[in-house]
Amino acid sequence: MTGALLAQYREMLRIRRFEERCAELYSAERIRGFVHLYIGEEAVAVGVIGQLVQDDAMVTTYRDHGHALARGMDMAAVMSEMFGRVEGVSRGRGGSMHLFSAEHRFYGGNGIVGGGLPLAVGLGLADHLQGRERVTACFFGEGAMAEGEFHESINLAALWQLPVLFVCENNLYAMGTALARSESETDLALKAAAYEVPAWSCDGMDVEAVSHAAQRAVALVRDSGGPVFLEARTYRFRAHSMYDPDRYRDKAEIELWRTRDPLRIAADRLLDRGEATDEDLRDIDTEVTEEVDASVAAAEAAAWEDVDHLTRFVMSEGVPT
């Protein structure tokens, strides 16, 4: 599969550069609200979402920029959402935490930890009842596994054999609370397996490892029609949100994980295999940076929603579909 890793590298770099720009724009007070960056975790979104097809669905969390970009949502429209503009993917009403796209079957951007899981089960139920062979991929952090909604949802999906891929992005910290301080059982795949769901873990810093694990997981969901649980062991290099002073993590721990930067792992491998040169990688960076620049320019030029439209979309307009 020559070229696959290079394409994945590019996708991860798009997320990395987008997120770095979001951090700058947040500091410059151009982006407000809560902003949760995906830096360090890029291999998970790129590795898993690459295994989905257009007709599959996605449900995710407030740390959703990477998922939206990896799903193919337009970067300028995602950036416009950060700016709260009407050209944003949610018409500016959602912001960073609530990215949506009907076209991409991207059901958000849920700000309630665990809140998206029942929704994913329901999407799987609708497919099951209508005899459609689609997969719903549901992303959540390890913090969500302490929520009742995780247990209720995975139980339902297993009981009713619904085609849901549960993707746990284990970045080891539920905001500031370390995994071992919040879970009696820290082997998360084991917890999921207690529900009779096939469950395994992968190295979330290695995009090829994620891809292989996700390929197997998606295929199993599609073939069996039932749920699968995949844990991606990852790490966020930045704080929980732009608001977070990050006092709870050891600097040495962060530095250690930085040596396992998913972009660096992929770049080294590309160079070792002769699938890319330093110059190729620099060119990709230039192109990606231009795309990010263009997204910011588009967002800055985008319009604000008319205040007269404040109460639109509280209830549906027109005829039901």
Added chain:
Amino acid sequence: MTAPTSVRPTTYREAIREAMREAMRRDDRVFLMGEDVGRYGGGFGVSLGLLEEFGEDRVRDTPLSESGFVGAGIGAALGGMRPIVEIMTVNFSLLALDQILNTAATLLHMSGGQFNVPLVIRMTTGGGRQLAAQHSHSLEGYYAHIPGLRVLAPATIEDAYGMLEPALADPDPVVIFEHGSLYNEKGTLPDPPTAVPLEGAAVRRAGTDVTLVTSGGCLGRCLDAADDLAGSGISAEVIDLRSLRPIDDDTVGASVSRTHRAIVVDEGWRSVGMSAEVAARIAERCFYDLDAPVGRVAAVEVPIPYPRHLEAAALPSAERIAAAARKAVLGDG
């Protein structure tokens, strides 16, 4: 509108069951799920027999996980189905309040109009059955507070039957409150049944001296109070709100502007609830038409107790309603 050819005897419970049966026959996308809706026939027997007719795929017994199955209903609605989710009681629905408020009610707005949630949630509400403080409350006001929801309280057999079809056709989440004391209520339905609107209050009894504004399980008590008042020469108009969100201010306002007196009757607690909302709206709209302060008859502010006499003392009764109306009409003296 064609005149009904006949009437058929039924109960409030059977009317809801019949409406669900017809909806499921009419539309493959409609299915029912909830705790004990299948084999058991529904915690209050509403869905008895539906499993046998429609099978386990469409009448789904769920585990005891309100948040999980209500959320699954939201997801199924997004996936093209038309779910009816039954929650056994309003007290249990609090376990699903996150899904109802944070997801069902917000998704359309948060997504900039991309994702509407055509979900119907039915639940039992209300006291009067000696079920004590975790099965008896009337929390309709909690839901009526939430933009993005439509909240219904069918007080009659005709509404219990007739509201389901338009609720299922509605593109947005609809919460239907069924007062537990109404399930055995006997009555008739026109045959064929006529459609009812989702919005708009109904004048259930016309009167000239005072307006009793109520909904759901309190309607019968208001009508009893109106009978009693008629014996003392007081003519009470009784308005059934039917929809708690949106509230039909026009019908209420027009009535109070004629009678010049209003009593709001609600089985929820008095503070910060439905009765407070309706009273405030009357004050805003009819202040200069009022001949007496707006009165309220609501639940006493206590967790509903088990013993019959204490429970009865906690809930609005025809006597309390009539007394409040007399005070408004005749004054304190």
